[in-house]
Amino acid sequence: MRNSLYLKLALSAVTKNRRFYLPYLITCIFSVAMFYDLSFIADNKGLPEMSGGDILKLYMSFGVIIIGIFACVFLFYTNSFLIKNRKKELGVYNILGLTKGNIACVLSYETIISAVITLFVGLIIGIIFSKLMLLLLCAILKMPSGIVFSVSPKSVAITALFFAVIYLFTLIYNLISVKISKPIELLNSGKSGEREPKANWLIAALGLISLCGGYYIALKVNDPMSAVLLFFLAVLLVIFGTYALFISGSIAVLKLLRKNKGYYYKPRHFTAISGMLYRMKQNAAGLAGICILSTMVLVTVSSTVCLYAGVKDMVNDRQQKSIGISYKSDEMLTQSDSVIQSVSNAVAESGVNIKDAVYFNYLSVTAERHGTVYSYVNKNTTSAADLAVTVAMPESDYARITGKQSHLKDNEALYTLGKATADYKELTVFEEKYSVKSADDIPMADIFKAYTTPVIFFVVSDSRLSSIYENQAEYFGIGKSPYEWYYTFDLDGSIEQNTAAANKISSALSSLGEGFGTESRDSMLDEFYKAYGGLFFIGIFLGLMFVGFTALIIYYKQIFEGSDDRKRYQIMQKIGMSHKEVEKSVNSQVLKVFFLPLTAAVIHLAFAFRMIKQILSVFNCNNVPLFLICVAVTTAVFAAVYFAIYYFTAKIYQKIVRV
Known part of the structure; x- marks a missing residue:
């Protein structure tokens, strides 16, 4: 086949699947711009000449690494959504005569198109907003803008190389995924996950023990140094416990409810539990990811805001x-x-x-x-x-x-x-x-x-x-x-x-x-504003990135939920349920599924409050009422943003299920 045909097929695929591709490309552009801006600030020639410039450079370099790690993880994760949705289409290509080598060429062109668009647009946006980021940083640090503004060729090269490598590895993953699949498996991939999920009681029990262990550490820590040393252990236990309970614990609980005949065989409970079983089977890992991301937003933003807002109190305590x-x-x-x-x-x-x-x-x-x-x-x-x-x-x-x-x-x-x-x-x-x-x-x-x-x-x-x-x-x-x-x-x-x-x-x-x-x-x-202002700046950056990834995961889940629920709508109406009853049942399930991560994140934050308070005291921040206010305001704002994301994506969901 000619390269021009591969290119046409790739462009057609991107255009036809824009509902899936556009949010993915926007997130990639967003990640590229943020990565460039932090890299630009870290590499800025005026930074070392500032008072406290060395520690700011350290913060910005640390921020580049953190954003790079999370961008890599979540771009791979969202790419898996894309390739899962495309498998049936790729199976049709295979049935129509395209070899897996031909499909690999089409996927390669799609990846090149995505990479060129995101890198070009992302770098342009990053360069344009880098001046604004400098002004914002200087405002946060309460200092005149003495940092030099210019385009950094080094930062452009690092950003382009880093994301090019990510795209290369996502392409390799996609090619391997297609290569090991048979045409019939590709065609039937959209129906996978319809078998009844099994409850893994061992994983559920380990998850509960792990989560309780993380909570116990957070509640029992008595001094700041112990809090710092045990924080990452508690975080790892909570992350494992969250994933295990979402994946296995939720299925186990729903199956226990189903065994209660008096509760289960009521129309409202029957449809809700049956529907939730399949939803949790398909969405548990993604929902756990949303929960962890939401917790990261709440902890990162509330802590860095508290540090920055409490600078004067900290200084007055010390001097x-x-x-x-x-x-x-x-x-x-x-x-x-x-x-x-x-x-x-x-x-x-x-x-x-x-x-x-x-x-x-x-x-x-x-x-x-x-x-x-x-x-x-x-x-x-x-x-x-x-x-x-x-x-x-x-x-x-x-x-x-x-x-x-x-x-x-x-x-x-x-x-x-x-x-x-x-x-x-x-x-x-x-x-x-x-x-x-x-x-x-x-x-x-x-x-x-x-x-x-x-x-x-x-x-x-x-x-x-x-x-x-x-x-x-x-x-x-x-x-x-x-x-x-x-x-x-x-x-x-x-x-x-x-x-x-x-x-x-x-x-x-x-x-x-x-x-x-x-x-x-x-x-x-002045020194405290520079030190904690830098942390606040990084905290806002990371918070925005986590919110962006959370929004993308919710968006994809609503689309896939809508595609699956369209069939369930039809089945439930055929067995005698009215349109109103079906809509009420499905909407109830969707609400529970999508607000479960937020609820769990708030619970995680509540248990982590004592430990985070101890860690903040290492930074001389001992204003507990201020931290409580920061936590409450951050939670309220994030909940409002989360609801807005859900409300927007729910409209897309409703359009899909009613087609």
């Missing part, structure tokens, strides 16, 4: 005042006048004034906590869940700051737990027993607000603090904790003036020797 200065040494800094004077001079040069200044010494030592006993950490036996931080300050500094004279003995202490509460009378700290009283005005509690590990704050006599230091230095050796001196205050200038003052302070302190560190709240806010 309550404009400037924080720390000094670490093996000796307590008791003569700090010269340091304070150097700082004051640097601030005065910047034209701003110091307000509400506070300074004090303290000693911070990580401990193993069991109830009211705080002991030295044993690296071989201590688990992350048992870790706590003990922070002690001398009574002399407490008295100077608060004006209160406590006259503490060596076995007495004041304490506070910061955000937590407890009424202790006696505590054992590093093998020493203390009679303790609660005190809410210990100033150093504020600088540890962002800690994810539990912290207990003490005020002890000056001599006792020296004893604690010496004992822990002897125990830990080179890994001992140093004394720390902290000086914090507000500035009354603008952001620019305060930033300039912070820079002058850093320069002044560096001339005094090593051990000094300076943190500026304004600089920290």
Whole structure:
């Protein structure tokens, strides 16, 4: 056969099957454009020159990899829908005299046509929108647009090569699928899946156990580090459990309902259960995929939105005042006048004034906590869940700051737990027993607000603090904790003036020797916006991609459901059911099938809430009400989008079944 005939057949096939091809091509174009835009930003020459540009480059490169992986998986998945729908047509070609080699040529031309269209249009759209993506990124990062806009030949080449490889492998899959099929199998492929499904109780039981195991891990995790370490295990268990329960568990439950004769032999239940059995047989894997995708959308978007929206709260927890200065040494800094004077001079040069200044010494030592006993950490036996931080300050500094004279003995202490509460009378700290009283005005509690590990704050006599230091230095050796001196205050200038003052302070302190560190709240806010703004940008990208793939899967399922249900409509009407009864029965089944994934996704998110909250605290995000709002709003918006997708595709479904 001539190549021109292959091309005509391929063009005819794409045009004739546009109802199937168009959404597939749109999704491919969408994926190409997104892949190019992230690749372009990651490779942009202006990125490394920005403050925080290195971490942004890392985020964008990570986003390119994630989008590439999911694009590959779901383009293969949607291609399987296409080839399944085309098998009968290909069987007709074979019966009419085309050899499998001829069919392979037609499929090759179809793949080339699809690749050329999606790559050309996708790259054009990606290039056009890359400027908008840059502006959006700069707006999210709250910075002027300093990134260079241009067309990136490297990104174009990477995008074209990556998707060309995907198309090549989908073509190989299609050719193998046709090669191993017999003509009669191709012709009858549209009728496959009509046999009654079998319930695999073992898979259903394993799925239930796996899902419960994932939920148990998510609910029982007690500390942020454990949450991070166990998150992917919980995710894998939930994914396996979801697929197993959709594929086997749903069939098992429906068959149990069918065995209940009193329930099953009612017209409404009879048709619903029988219809659902076949729907779940044909659609279980796809519905499980929709459920997992929906969960990814909810988790990714709600988490990244919460991180970005909570930046100011995070910074305020870490740095309550404009400037924080720390000094670490093996000796307590008791003569700090010269340091304070150097700082004051640097601030005065910047034209701003110091307000509400506070300074004090303290000693911070990580401990193993069991109830009211705080002991030295044993690296071989201590688990992350048992870790706590003990922070002690001398009574002399407490008295100077608060004006209160406590006259503490060596076995007495004041304490506070910061955000937590407890009424202790006696505590054992590093093998020493203390009679303790609660005190809410210990100033150093504020600088540890962002800690994810539990912290207990003490005020002890000056001599006792020296004893604690010496004992822990002897125990830990080179890994001992140093004394720390902290000086914090507000500035009354603008952001620019305060930033300039912070820079002058850093320069002044560096001339005094090593051990000094300076943190500026304004600089920290800028860094956090860059770090979490980049995550937010990636989260929105991934959320849009997951929504797009979800919409495509739902669309294909509605089309295939419509094709199958058209025959069921006719059969049910022939056995005596009215058109209204048939429509009510089928619509009820379709609604249950397509909203089951969304319901399951919301349940997954509810069980994951505690674990995600713990993980967010690793990023210093401890605002639980804000996270709850982000989850609720994200769920509501996604549910509305999901319903809109269903409503649109349901109209197509209705047109098919009524033909």
